[in-house]
Amino acid sequence: MSQMPFLQMRNINKTFPGVRALDAVRLEILPGEVHALVGENGAGKSTLIKILAGVEQPDPGAEILIDGKPANIRQPIDANQQGIAVIYQDFSLFPNLTVAENISFGKEIGLGKRFVNWFEIKETATNALAELGVELDLNLQLERLPVAKQQLVAIARALAFNARFIIMDEPTSSLSRGEVESLFKIIGTLKEKGIAILFVSHRLQELFTIAERFTVLRDGKYIGTYLKDELNEEKLISLMVGRRIEFIKQSRSKTGPVLLEVKSLTKKGNFKDISFTLHKGEILGLTGLVGAGRTEVVQALFGLNVPDSGEIYLDGVKVNIRSPEEAMGLGIGYIPEGRQREGLVLRQSVAQNISLALLKKIRGKFGLLNAGKEKELVEEYMEALDVRPRLPNMLAMQLSGGNQQKVVLAKWLATRPKILIIDEPTNGIDVGAKAEIHKLLRQLASQGMGILMISSELPEILAVSDRVLVMRRGRLVGEFAIEEATQEKIMNRAFMGMPGRVTA
Amino acid sequence: MLKTSKEMILLYVFVGLFLLMSAASPSKFLTLGNLQSMATQLPELGLIALGMMVVIITGGIDLSITFTAALSGIVGALVLSSGYSAGVEGTAVIFLIIKALLATLITALICGFVNGLLISYVGVSPILVTLGTMTLFEGMSVWLTKGGAISGFPGQYQWIGNGYLGFIPVPILIFIVFAVLTLILLERTAWGRSVYMFGCNPVATFFSGINTKKVVMLVYLYAAMMAAMAAIIMTSRYNSAKVDYGSSYLLQSVAIVVLGGTDIAGGYGKVVGTVVAAGIVQVLSSGLNLIGINRFMVDVTMGVLLIAVLLLNSFISKRKQGKGVKKEPKKIGIAV
Numbered sequence: 028m029s030q031m032p033f034l035q036m037r038n039i040n041k042t043f044p045g046v047r048a049l050d051a052v053r054l055e056i057l058p059g060e061v062h063a064l065v066g067e068n069g070a071g072k073s074t075l076i077k078i079l080a081g082v083e084q085p086d087p088g089a090e091i092l093i094d095g096k097p098a099n100i101r102q103p104i105d106a107n108q109q110g111i112a113v114i115y116q117d118f119s120l121f122p123n124l125t126v127a128e129n130i131s132f133g134k135e136i137g138l139g140k141r142f143v144n145w146f147e148i149k150e151t152a153t154n155a156l157a158e159l160g161v162e163l164d165l166n167l168q169l170e171r172l173p174v175a176k177q178q179l180v181a182i183a184r185a186l187a188f189n190a191r192f193i194i195m196d197e198p199t200s201s202l203s204r205g206e207v208e209s210l211f212k213i214i215g216t217l218k219e220k221g222i223a224i225l226f227v228s229h230r231l232q233e234l235f236t237i238a239e240r241f242t243v244l245r246d247g248k249y250i251g252t253y254l255k256d257e258l259n260e261e262k263l264i265s266l267m268v269g270r271r272i273e274f275i276k277q278s279r280s281k282t283g284p285v286l287l288e289v290k291s292l293t294k295k296g297n298f299k300d301i302s303f304t305l306h307k308g309e310i311l312g313l314t315g316l317v318g319a320g321r322t323e324v325v326q327a328l329f330g331l332n333v334p335d336s337g338e339i340y341l342d343g344v345k346v347n348i349r350s351p352e353e354a355m356g357l358g359i360g361y362i363p364e365g366r367q368r369e370g371l372v373l374r375q376s377v378a379q380n381i382s383l384a385l386l387k388k389i390r391g392k393f394g395l396l397n398a399g400k401e402k403e404l405v406e407e408y409m410e411a412l413d414v415r416p417r418l419p420n421m422l423a424m425q426l427s428g429g430n431q432q433k434v435v436l437a438k439w440l441a442t443r444p445k446i447l448i449i450d451e452p453t454n455g456i457d458v459g460a461k462a463e464i465h466k467l468l469r470q471l472a473s474q475g476m477g478i479l480m481i482s483s484e485l486p487e488i489l490a491v492s493d494r495v496l497v498m499r500r501g502r503l504v505g506e507f508a509i510e511e512a513t514q515e516k517i518m519n520r521a522f523m524g525m526p527g528r529v530t531a
Numbered sequence: 532m533l534k535t536s537k538e539m540i541l542l543y544v545f546v547g548l549f550l551l552m553s554a555a556s557p558s559k560f561l562t563l564g565n566l567q568s569m570a571t572q573l574p575e576l577g578l579i580a581l582g583m584m585v586v587i588i589t590g591g592i593d594l595s596i597t598f599t600a601a602l603s604g605i606v607g608a609l610v611l612s613s614g615y616s617a618g619v620e621g622t623a624v625i626f627l628i629i630k631a632l633l634a635t636l637i638t639a640l641i642c643g644f645v646n647g648l649l650i651s652y653v654g655v656s657p658i659l660v661t662l663g664t665m666t667l668f669e670g671m672s673v674w675l676t677k678g679g680a681i682s683g684f685p686g687q688y689q690w691i692g693n694g695y696l697g698f699i700p701v702p703i704l705i706f707i708v709f710a711v712l713t714l715i716l717l718e719r720t721a722w723g724r725s726v727y728m729f730g731c732n733p734v735a736t737f738f739s740g741i742n743t744k745k746v747v748m749l750v751y752l753y754a755a756m757m758a759a760m761a762a763i764i765m766t767s768r769y770n771s772a773k774v775d776y777g778s779s780y781l782l783q784s785v786a787i788v789v790l791g792g793t794d795i796a797g798g799y800g801k802v803v804g805t806v807v808a809a810g811i812v813q814v815l816s817s818g819l820n821l822i823g824i825n826r827f828m829v830d831v832t833m834g835v836l837l838i839a840v841l842l843l844n845s846f847i848s849k850r851k852q853g854k855g856v857k858k859e860p861k862k863i864g865i866a867v
Contacts, residue, residue: 331738355740363738372732374798383728383739386721395719438739 033058033192033223034079034093034111040086041074041247048074049085052249054242056192059221061214063228063238067267067457071247072227076194079225080113081106107133112185113194118177120184122170126163127152129180134188155183158220159213175206182213186222193217194225199233200317211237231260243267279493279509280473283307285343287446287477289328292337297323298501301337305446310468310478312492314485315521320501321481322364325448328479329361330354341446355384360439362432364450364481370435371423378405378419381437388442408437412467429460436467447471450481465491485514499524537792537844541807544840548811552818559821567700569817571693571768574706575761577809579780580787581713582757584805585750587788588717588730590797591650591657593754597781598668599642601774603755604762605672607635608681608772615685624685631688635766636759642668643755647748672774682771692768702764709760713753714802722749730797787812790837792844811836 034056041049049071056062066072077083081100085091091098093109100106106113112133120129130152135143152165161179169177178198185193199207214224214237226238234241241258243250243266250266258266287305292298298320305311313321326332328339330348339346341357348354354361363369371380382389382401389404391397405419412433414426423434432452439447452468453461468491472478482488488495495512497505497520505520553561579596586593593599611631619627642664649660694701717723725746728736737743761780766772791808793800812833819829 350742351738351740352742361738368732369734369738372728372735374731375728379724379728383724383736383741386724386741390721394721395715396721396724398719442740 030057031095032056032092035090035095036075036079036092037090039075039078039089039091041071041078041083042086048247049078050247050249052244052247053252055252056223056225058191058223059218060240061218061224061226061238063226063234063241064244065228065231065234065241065263065267066244070244070267072244073196074247075244076113076196076225076227079106079111079194104136107188107190110189110191111194112188112190112192114178114181114185114196114198116197116200118181120169120177120181123168125166125168126172126180127165129169130155130183130187133184151187152183155187158186158216159183160216161213174201175203175210178202178210179213182217186217190222192223192225194227196227197229198226199228199230207233231263234263235260280308280469282309282472282493283475286341287328287479288340288343290338290340292324292327292334292339294323294327294332294334297332298327298498301503303496303503303506305477305479307477308472308475309493310472310480310491312488312495313479313481313498314483314488314495314517315498315504317483319498319521321498322450323501324498325361325450325479325481328354328446328448329359331361355442355444358443358445360384360442360444360447362435362439362447362449362452364454366428366431366435366454367424371431373422373424375423376420377409377414377423377426377434378402380423380434381405381408381419381441384438384442404441405437408441412437412440413463427457427460429456429463432456432460432464436464440471444476446477446479448479448481451483452480453482453484453487461487485517488512488517489514497521537847538801538804538807540843540847541791541804541811541840544836545807545811545814548814548818552814552822555818556822560818563698565817565821567695567698569813570703571700572817573809573813574702575764575768575777576780576783576787576812577706577806578709578757578761578764579777580784580791580805580809581710581802582754583784584788584791584793584800584802585713585717585726585757586657586754587785587793587795588726588797588800589747589750590730590733591747591750592661592785593646593751594658594661594781595642595646595665595668596661596754596758596784597777598665598672598774599639599755600758600762600765600777600780601772602642602668602672602675603635603639603759604766604772604776605675605681605774606638607631607763608684608766609675610634611685611688612681612683615683619685624687627685628688632763635763636756639755639759639762640752642758643752644748646755647751650751651744651747669774676772676774678774680771680773684766684770688767689770690767692764692766702768705760705764709757710802710806713757716753717802722746726750727798730794730799732798783812786833786837790840 032055034054036052036054039049039052052071052075054075064072064075074083078085079100081103084101091100098109100109127148131148134151135148149165156163159179159182163176163179169180172180182193198210202210217224226234228234235255239255240252241255241263242252243263245267284307285304286307290302292301301324303311313325315321323332327334328348330350330353333349339348346357348357351361367373372383378401382405385404386396389397389400391400409417409419414430414433414437423431426434453464456464465487468478468480480492489509489512493509495507495509495517496503497517499521504524505517507516559565579600582596583593611627614627614630646660646664649655650657691701696704717726725736725741728741729743729746733743761777765776769776787808788800788805789795790811791801791804793804815833815836816829819832
């Protein structure tokens with residue numbers, strides 16, 4: 028490895044007011060290598076990418092060398108001119124422009140052109156796609172392409188301005204298996220051209236297939252750079268986490284009678300023939316790959332997604348749920364996956380967020396809100412869930428992810444639901460808070476609540492649930508009692524469907 | 532303190548302007564007559580601004596609000612003038628006036644209902660819906676009046692717009708009542724709370740079991756009610772009804788709402804801010820008028836003032852944001 032690195036970053040610090048996002052981070056990229064950047068959520072990967080992209084500036088004292096020479100990346104166009112391209116998770120393309128325009132505009136702007144030359148645009152796009160060895164209709168509107176093809180356009184755009192280093196942020200998150208394979212082939216082509224790739228992903232298996240070196244970040248700190256041969260998945264995880272993750276297997280309580288029964292629930296294009304029961308005091312885990320239709324099913328139970336056919340029984344009584352308001356009235360609470368978008372009103376206080384679902388119940392004289400009762404409830408639930416800091420007037424956006432989740436939980440627990448539906452309860456939350464939330468869910472179940480929990484994290488499913496349902500492509504393909512459930516069994520069903528049945 | 536600072540700045544501006552005008556022409560500005568005339572003029576625009584504010588807090592806008600006022604005023608006026616002749620007297624007049632007031636209110640509520648229905652239940656964007664209904668209500672108003680003015684009201688009706696209780700003009704009393712009502716509804720009811728929450732994040736509000744469609748419907752009905760109150764004061768003050776009464780209030784009311792600190796993107800807005808902002812505009816236009824400054828200069832001054840206050844607000848909120856985040860770890864430190 029006596030090659031001159033394409034990029035060297037040393038002593039990269041980034042302080043946001045009150046937070047040290049990056050602390051003396053290093054990164055070295057060799058020409059033509061595929062380098063993995065790994066770390067848990069909040070480890071600082073995004074911030075590092077933003078610095079490389081020119082979106083954020085590092086604190087003074089940072090050293091960035093490109094081809095051994097000090098480089099200054101003050102804005103995104105500088106990064107492009109230095110040969111750095113970033114492909115974000117959403118690709119940052121223009122959906123209403125054509126393929127050719129999307130590929131070529133970066134280059135045109137980079138060259139400082141003020142007028143559009145349509146001939147050049149076509150030519151640039153044709154060349155870039157030829158380099159990748161793919162064929163696309165240049166005149167097609169981008170939004171009409173499938174996601175995987177859009178990604179190719181983003182890569183071609185990088186090639187069009189002669190990128191020598193392409194950063195891919197979670198490039199496989201919305202791709203199918205086959206598409207991932209063809210992406211890897213493309214990456215191989217790029218490698219041959221001496222283009223380096225920084226691959227940011229949570230899918231460790233894929234990283235081990237494609238990456239040669241790994242740089243690990245943890246809590247904004249540089250942990251190390253390792254060759255693939257020095258690592259295995261287990262070791263990589265322990266480097267990322269610092270200690271071995273293992274969710275404490277929560278103790279189970281006995282489950283009661285059937286609380287909720289769903290019979291042949293079907294919604295075209297969403298899910299088909301879904302039947303299951305949820306018992307009092309039970310945590311029912313619902314898992315499957317992202318896009319299997321899990322969220323759509325639970326949203327049908329909360330009036331957000333009205334099914335075409337099928338029946339829902341609550342305590343043996345048939346119910347029709349057409350709005351969240353009705354669902355709430357029936358004693359159902361729903362904690363959505365998109366905590367910041369769907370769960371919280373970020374710009375309002377913690378107190379107002381907690382009381383939001385309760386507004387009707389804290390009405391006093393003349394329909395006016397009873398401020399004393401509201402304060403009491405807010406304090407009671409902040410206390411019960413240990414929301415920190417215990418400041419009801421703080422804005423929800425100022426809390427950490429774990430505490431934000433506790434606020435959403437507080438909001439729903441305050442309505443005293445019989446059934447709690449919770450979608451990815453610990454997404455983007457640090458390990459400590461995860462365990463706390465697991466414990467809390469078990470506690471609620473032991474008090475008789477029925478909990479339907481969606482999770483993609485199998486260790487979480489296994490640690491918390493009493494029973495596990497697996498969905499695949501809109502259908503239920505497996506049910507396991509917790510004693511017989513293993514990660515392997517669940518993943519098999521999630522990927523392959525029911526044994527002995529041919530699934531398309 | 533941090534929370535009210537926007538409104539406090541406005542209050543300082545108001546007091547400052549008031550003192551400035553008083554100093555500039557004490558013999559004209561600081562007279563009972565002028566103060567009374569300001570208190571008579573302010574409520575029309577003030578009421579419309581309050582209605583507009585509630586809409587803007589939800590992230591919407593009501594471009595039809597002034598023609599809702601015009602149309603409802605005209606319907607009320609038609610009821611009044613058609614039912615009134617020389618022979619009608621005593622309680623009959625009072626009943627007639629009540630009938631006209633109800634007609635005005637109901638017409639406005641129908642206008643608001645149309646807006647609310649299209650925006651909330653059909654889901655068309657507020658600016659498009661109200662742009663359409665603005666033209667619709669204007670057209671209906673012209674059709675009803677054939678472009679002319681409707682007059683011939685009983686004398687008693689004029690009391691609403693021109694009368695006094697003691698030395699206080701009736702319009703300002705109406706305005707105060709509705710400002711307080713708006714304050715209570717926004718700050719102390721489930722609906723008001725939902726209005727703010729919806730303005731910040733409609734999805735999360737809906738996901739929290741709030742009937743957001745109803746909330747938004749009520750918002751447009753409320754704005755229409757404010758328009759009706761403004762219409763009643765206007766028709767009474769001018770002793771007639773005409774299509775273009777109050778039509779200049781549309782953009783002025785938006786300006787006042789924004790001047791009053793309401794976030795044009797929704798989620799934030801205080802009654803106090805809007806009331807003080809309406810006061811500022813009134814003091815400025817009356818004051819400059821009395822000093823004898825050209826009408827166009829008055830507009831220029833108002834534009835400059837609006838921009839200045841908005842710049843100041845954005846400057847303060849940026850500084851506050853910086854501070855707020857820096858303070859955060861300290862707060863956590865205390866709590867943990």
